[in-house]
Amino acid sequence: MGIIILRFGELHAGNLKVHFIDVKQGDAILIQYEGENYLIDSGKNLSSNKLINYVDSVGVTTLNACLITHPDFDHYGEFEDLIESGLFNIEKFIRNKNISTNVSYIRLTNLLQTENILVDSVDHENDLNWSMTTDILSPNYDNGFSGMNNNSIVIKMSLGEIDFLLTGDSVEDNNQYLLDTYDLDAEVLKVSHHGGLNGTSETFAAEVSPIVSVISSGNNSYGHPSQTVIGLLQDVGSLIYSTADDWNTWWINGGNGSDDISLDDDILVETDGENIWVNDELVWSSFAIDExxxxxxxxxxxxxxxxxxxxxxxxxxxxxxxxxxxxxxxxxxxxxxxxxxxxxxxxxxxxxxxxxxxxxxxxxxxxxxxxxxxxxxxxx
CATH class of the missing domain: 2.60.40.1930 (Macroglobulin (MG2) domain)
Structure with missing residues (x-):
C-alpha cells in the first residue's frame, strides 16, 4: 500500500546551496551548484569587506556570473571592490536595462569595460542558462513601470520539487504583474525590498506560500522589515529568517520577538530537490506520493x-x-x-x-x- 512518508535526505556536496549574506541594509546572494558559482547583488561597499571575505571563505575562485537586480547602491555597491580584489575570475555581469547616473554605477560600468568583463542586459524574454532551472520573470519593459524597484530582475529558480523566488526590490506594480502572469508558488522566498511594506501584500504572501522566508536587512531608517509583512508571512505559516545582527536591530526596524523568526546573520539554505536545510538544520522534507x-x-x-x-x-x-x-x-x-x-x-x-x-x-x-x-x- 502506498503511504506518505518524509524523505529525510542528507546534507552533501551536491546540494544546491544558496547563501544569503549579511551585508547589513542590502542584498547579496551567493548560489552554488554543480561546481558553478553565481552572485546576485553585492550590498554596499562596507569597510569590513564582508562580501569579499565570505565568498573567498567558501572556496570560490570563479564567479560564473554576477547579477545586479537593479542599479540601487545597496545592491551593487561592493562589486567594484570585489573586482579590484583580484581574488575571483569573473566570467560575466548580468543587469537589467535600467541605467543609473550615480557616479558609483558609472565607475562600476567603466571598470567592467577596463577589465574586459562581458556584460549582458536582460529582461523577461532572456535566459540565464545557469546550471539549475532558472526563469527570469521580470522586468517586462512593455509594462512601462517607472522606478528602479519596479524593474528589478525577479528570478524563479528550481531544483526538483523545490522552488526559490528571488525578488530583488520588486514592489507593488511589478508584484501585481507577477501575480497576474506567473505561478509564484515557491518553497523559499527572498522577501522583497528588505521586508518593506510595499514589497509584500497579503495576496502575494498567500500566492507564494513559502515554507522558508529570508529577509535581508540591517539597521535603517525606512522601517525595514515591516511588522505587517512579518505578520503576513507568519499567517501563511512561513519560517522566517533574517540577516539582522541582533534582536535590538530587528525591533528598531519594526520586527518583533517570535519563535517563528531566526536572526542568523549569514543564512545558508540548501536543497537536494526534495529537502530543505537552513544553516544545517533540516526544516522541510517533501512528501513521497504514489502518483x-x-x-x-x-x-x-x-x-x-x-x-x-x-x-x-x-x-x-x-x-x-x-x-x-x-x-x-x-x-x-x-x-x-x-x-x-x-x-x-x-x-x-x-x-x-x-x-x-x-x-x-x-x-x-x-x-x-x-x-x-x-x-x-x-x-x-
Whole structure:
C-alpha cells in the first residue's frame, strides 16, 4: 500500500546551496551548484569587506556570473571592490536595462569595460542558462513601470520539487504583474525590498506560500522589515529568517520577538530537490506520493487558502475504505477526519481548523491502495 512518508535526505556536496549574506541594509546572494558559482547583488561597499571575505571563505575562485537586480547602491555597491580584489575570475555581469547616473554605477560600468568583463542586459524574454532551472520573470519593459524597484530582475529558480523566488526590490506594480502572469508558488522566498511594506501584500504572501522566508536587512531608517509583512508571512505559516545582527536591530526596524523568526546573520539554505536545510538544520522534507492513480477517486479542497474551515470533496468510483488525514508542515499528523467504508458516489467532509495555527497543511486521501495529497493554506 502506498503511504506518505518524509524523505529525510542528507546534507552533501551536491546540494544546491544558496547563501544569503549579511551585508547589513542590502542584498547579496551567493548560489552554488554543480561546481558553478553565481552572485546576485553585492550590498554596499562596507569597510569590513564582508562580501569579499565570505565568498573567498567558501572556496570560490570563479564567479560564473554576477547579477545586479537593479542599479540601487545597496545592491551593487561592493562589486567594484570585489573586482579590484583580484581574488575571483569573473566570467560575466548580468543587469537589467535600467541605467543609473550615480557616479558609483558609472565607475562600476567603466571598470567592467577596463577589465574586459562581458556584460549582458536582460529582461523577461532572456535566459540565464545557469546550471539549475532558472526563469527570469521580470522586468517586462512593455509594462512601462517607472522606478528602479519596479524593474528589478525577479528570478524563479528550481531544483526538483523545490522552488526559490528571488525578488530583488520588486514592489507593488511589478508584484501585481507577477501575480497576474506567473505561478509564484515557491518553497523559499527572498522577501522583497528588505521586508518593506510595499514589497509584500497579503495576496502575494498567500500566492507564494513559502515554507522558508529570508529577509535581508540591517539597521535603517525606512522601517525595514515591516511588522505587517512579518505578520503576513507568519499567517501563511512561513519560517522566517533574517540577516539582522541582533534582536535590538530587528525591533528598531519594526520586527518583533517570535519563535517563528531566526536572526542568523549569514543564512545558508540548501536543497537536494526534495529537502530543505537552513544553516544545517533540516526544516522541510517533501512528501513521497504514489502518483500512479487508477481513477477510483477524485479529491478537491475548497476554499484554498481558507480562514476557518475547508470543505474536502471526493468521489468514490468503487466502494471501499476511505481515510482522510491532515498533516502539518513538518509531516506530523494533526487530525484524522475520516477512516470508514464509503459507497460509490460523491462525498464531503469538513475540517474546522479551530485552535490551529496559520500555515501550510496537507490533506492526505487514501482509498484502497491509492492516495492523493493536496497542499492547503490556513490564514487567520
Amino acid at each position: 500512479e492513480y487508477a481513477g477510483n477517486a477524485f479529491l478537491n479542497v475548497s476554499p484554498n487558502p481558507f480562514k476557518n474551515s475547508v470543505a474536502i470533496q471526493y468521489s468514490v468510483k468503487q466502494s471501499g475504505n476511505v481515510k482522510i488525514d491532515m498533516y502539518d508542515l513538518r509531516g506530523r499528523l494533526v487530525k484524522r477526519l475520516l477512516n470508514e467504508h464509503k459507497n460509490t458516489g460523491s462525498h464531503e467532509v469538513e475540517w474546522s481548523a479551530e485552535g490551529m495555527r496559520s500555515g501550510i497543511y496537507f490533506c492526505r486521501f487514501v482509498h484502497g491502495n491509492k492516495e492523493e495529497v493536496r497542499k492547503i493554506v490556513l490564514i487567520k
